[in-house]
Amino acid sequence: MALLQKMVARSFTYSLRISGAIFHSVLVDPNPIRVSNSTISSSSSSLELDCDLEQLDPLNHKDWLSPNEVLKIFRSLRDPDSVISVLERISQRKDYKPNESLYTIVIQKLAKAKRFDSIEDVLKRIKNEKNCRLSDDFFNCLIKIQGNVAGHIDRAIETLFAMPEFGCWPTNKTFCLVLNMLVSAKQFDIVHEVYLGAPRLGVAIDACCLNILIKGLCECDNLDAAFALLDEFPKQGCRPNVRTYSTLMHCLCENGRVDEAFELCEKMERKGCNPDTITFNILISGLRKQGRVAEGMELLDRMMLKGCYPNSASYQEVLYGLLSSEKFVEAKNFMDRMISEGVFPSFLSYKLVIHGLCNENLLGDVDLVLKQMVHQGFVPKMGMWKQILERMFSGNNR
Structure with missing residues (x-):
């Protein structure tokens, strides 16, 4: 009790001191300054200006x-x-x-x-x-600012063709930067004009330039012209690479021509160009969209035999194929394989598997998938719990 009284007394004394200080400030200046946000902002700008003046x-x-x-x-x-x-x-x-x-x-x-x-x-x-x-690196940086930051692609093109006026000739890197910028902006007509201007800039057309043109032709669904451009590679003294063929395969698969994509892959290998993980992922995705899930799983195993290791996208494509085919038990087993190989399924995959297993009244499997999902750090949503509970209390469970 005595300790409590001392604490109250100290608090009272401290309050008196604060009140006295406030009373003194009012006497000294009866019109205290009110600081607004604009004043603070102005002070900050003034501080920056003072710092700049000092520097x-x-x-x-x-x-x-x-x-x-x-x-x-x-x-x-x-x-x-x-x-x-x-x-x-x-x-x-x-x-x-x-x-x-x-x-x-x-x-x-x-x-x-x-x-x-x-x-x-x-x-x-x-x-x-x-x-x-000035070097090519300077103009490369400038063109990125003009095209990607400012959104002035026309100025980026002007800068590219004005480089010789500054005593600097563009490299293939900067030339391809502008071509890719135009393809990303879907300005396909201008891409061809810039491409034809390569001799004026002293740029030797290489595989990178031709790949960008093929990408542009594929994006505007002009596959015939894209394949015709393959004939340009030997004329320019270069060879198509895996990126060239993968771009064409992707376009074929997007148009439902998966078998032609496989034929192109075989042709690529005969020419001594080996497919990479991206190539296999494109083919697996094409098979998935046609419901050819078993072939996708076979291709996944075959790519490993070729010394090309699948990544998370490879496994996920096969998993989505199983789910879209409503093979939920196989999907659950495939998820076990993924985890054993250090690849983790997405939240959407877990959600779809649990939904499918619930519809088939396989609550024993649901329990295993749910535990695995939580172990991977995912939190089940309310709708998922609701569906599981409805199945639990509906009877006829396995």
Whole structure:
């Protein structure tokens, strides 16, 4: 009791001190400042500006700035909107010597601030200065920003064909980047135009370029033209690779021409090009969509005999085939095999297996699958429990 009284007394004394402090502050300033969110935001911006001004202090001195010191200034800028003004200030100095590293940082800062028009102004500056050598890596990065970040694929194409004006010729890597960008955007007509411009850029067409064109033709369901393009490989001094054939097989399977896909696979092997896991997965998926589950399981075993090891997608395709064929007991046994080989079924697989086993009143199997599912870290949903309980209390269970 005495201890409790002491604690109350201390609390009362502490409250008096706080009240006194508040009373004193009111006397000193009867109009206390109320801090709003805009004030906090303004303070934060001011703090960033102060930090930037502090970092820009070397620009006010006549001391010689090394290229690394200039890079350090730009890296430290917290306000992206100040990039252009700082670039203008630095360009007025006698020690100004632009290089690729400087312009890379400038463009990345502007891209982060979504100042894409300013990036175009920087490119004009580079062209006018004519004293900065740029590499293919610089333009590769720039084209990714223009096409993928800004969504200006037309500017990406313009940059590709303008590279020689900067004293830099594109590599196949950058040329293929633009081709792939156009295929992903489904601008198939423009893909062909860019492809025909390869000689102007000094780009030697390789398997990567032709593979992208085949991918584009397959995506617009022009299979005849895609197969005709296979004849271009020897003309360009290159050979089709596994990616070439896999793309064509995928398109054949998507169009229900699975047997033709297998014939193409055999042709590929005769030409000395071995299928990989992706190739087998495409064929297994094609068989699944036609309900040829047993053939899919055989192909899974055959690929291992060829020294090509299946991945989780390989097993999952076979499992979905069993489930769509309503072979739920076989699916349960196949899931056991998957787990023994270190591959784990998806939540959807467990859900479909339990649903199927419940419909067949195989509650003993349901119990085993449920335990396995929980052991893999999945939590059964309410609908699943409801279905299991309904079967348990309906009688006629096995």
